[in-house]
Amino acid sequence: MENDRTLMSEKILVVDDDEKICQILSLYLRSKGYEVFTCQSGSKAITSFEEFSPDLVLLDVMLPGMDGWEILKRIRKISNAPVIMLTAKGDTTDRVQGLDCGADDYVVKPFDSKELIARIRAVMRRSGQPEEIEKHIKIGSLDVDTNNRVVYVDGNRIELAPKEFDLLCYFIHNNGKVLTRGQLLDDVWGFEFYGDSRTVDVHVKRLRDKLGQSDFWSIRTVWRVGYKFERFDLPMDDADK
Template sequence: MRNCPRILVIDDDKRICEFIELYLRKEMFEIGICHDGAQALEVFRKNPPSLVILDIMLPNQDGYQVCHEIRKISNIPIIMLTAKGENFDKVLGLELGADDYMVKPFDPKELIARVKAVLRRFQPQSSNIRQIAYPDLYVNLNEHQVVVRNQSIELKPKEMELLYFLVSHANKVFTRDQLLEQVWGYEFLGDSRTVDVHINRLRQKLQNKSNAWELKTIWGVGYKFEVK
């Protein structure tokens, strides 16, 4: 029986892998390492880890492809790494299902903090049923189910958590930093664009579904689930 979370590090730079492994082992994590996208997917399927640290620039299959394939079969947390800092890279990674994003070079202490924060968020659901209903909307977090006007809506894990948090606090405004802390589990470490991306994705999936509620932007402040 495994006592420590296992982290799968996927990066073609062996020095980066050794660097990450050194710091993670000090924190008592078990480590697996892959330098190739296709190999990483094979390893993942045979022995799923507790969390994946995933570089974008990989041989055979890049990080975006690997993230996409993992999300087809698992909601295991993924932290993406890249030397690129363009907003397009961040948005694409988040839309594909990554839970967090770091740009190289990075502070190892920050990486450790993010790993621990993401793992804290990824806990088995409790036996208590967490569900809530409004006109035209039913959300069940335990069963990962959203129904709008008798139609099931497919959401990614973090989209589901964000929606459930907002509908559980109807008509209350939250800043991006508050949502990062409550849904992603850390404060001031994440890029606020993470929240924007997920709100936009939710809107695309829920827009024009009901006149009874909406995901509303409060300009200069944040977001709220408004019940009319």
């Protein structure tokens, strides 16, 4: 999968008293294009949060000085930034406590790095989504019914495989953004998928073949990176939203 470094600028704060875990997470997340800051004590966590204004926090529960629950409560008083709790405990009580305190997700150590990045992306997507999801999308002759998962072109129903439909909707909802093949695999196929980037290319080709060319939109190949969906039926101010 391609490195997302040039395409992503989200900042992640890692709070964990284990220096080795901080180093491993920092290296891995930076390889995925995130800007990473780390600290190893509860007393420094709030100061680091206020200083760096992260887009997401990976927060260990057991910390010296101030535990993760207290840090989470303090963060929630000043910010709605997504927080994923990290803990060695996997019992239901801890999970419920974390969610009740305002955590967005909960990951039990040891965790798989691919699962963690998928959870990070999922939480970030949820935090950035509008409350109402568009149920019917019309772009020129293309009609997408997201409720019934049906697509029409010029009034003719187009039979799309489930992942082809998911990919099309993901492109539309990320209009104007360059999306790497790795990002598409993680966000459309999910972290449980262990295929390679050729899967994305095959599905994009099928979408293009089935939907045909249009004067109102295109799926453009970005050389050595991935793809970009572009709408031409929107005013300039709305095109990149």
